[in-house]
Amino acid sequence: MKLYELCGDDKRRFSPYCWRTRMALAIKQIEVEAASVGFTEIPGICDGAVKTVPTLETDGSVIVDSFEIARHLDEVHAANPLFRGEAAEAHCRLIQGWADTAVVAALASMIVVDVWSVLRPQDKDYFRTTREGRFGKTLEEFQAGREGRVAGFNSLTLAPARRALARAQWLGGDQPDYADCILFGTLMWPHVVSDFPVLEDGPLMDWFRRCLELMPDEAEVKALLAA
Structure with a gap:
């Protein structure tokens, strides 16, 4: 593969x-x-x-x-299923819808310039043109004032996951499933491209580190675990 x-x-x-x-x-x-x-x-x-x-x-x-x-x-590959039944797949679809709209949109407003800064030179014009067309403003204007959005991102946008993880180790319950993959991947985005702290300490940060520990040999993960 x-x-x-x-x-x-x-x-x-x-x-x-x-x-x-x-x-x-x-x-x-x-x-x-x-x-x-x-x-x-x-x-x-x-x-x-x-x-x-x-x-x-x-x-x-x-x-x-x-x-x-x-x-x-x-x-x-039947071992270690990502979806434990039809209900689990439906649950993951719900998590995906929430992550792809509320979470991604909130993160974009805090890291879009940082994303642009790590791109290859030949990709920067494409990214800036397409995103500024989507946002209706420059990347810098879209990201301005991000410091004032962190608290609301943690207390409101991430509230569903924070509450779930206060009661369980994983969004999948006693073991990770694809719901965990969805949110983890979404939150890796800012952690890989930016030093700007978007995630506050608490159950969600503890869960994020557990996710990192599932793949300790990945270069980007090694850097985060060492921080």
Whole structure:
């Protein structure tokens, strides 16, 4: 299996969606061949058949989207399931919807300039043009005042996860499942690209470190565990 992942100028992997897949692979104890690509290289992978990463090539098939990759991993490797039944998959869909809207949007307003700063030179114009078109303002204007948004991000945006993790070790209950992968990958995004602290101490930070400890050999994780 070959996994295409988004990378920056120094090869650091920062995509929240790719980190979801990385944690899923760690839970299932599956190793893959890794291929790092920049934004402007994506149209050239898999013979131009895909537009986003993560993308998994396996046995002649191309699987796009982190959630679909997780479902495929469970189908072909039954051990250490990411979805423990239909109800669990529905639960993970809910977590994904919350993370992809509320959490990603809040994080983008606090780290988008930091993301731009770690990109390869050939990807910076693409990123700035597409994101400023989406936001209707410059990256710097969109991120301005981020210090005043941290408290609300922790107390309100992350409240569902914080409350759940005050009662259980994992979002999946007594062991991690794909819900944990979704939120972990999302929160790896700021931790990999920025020194700006977005996560306050407490049950959620403790959970985040438990997630890191599932994959201690990843270069980006080593740096965070050593901090």
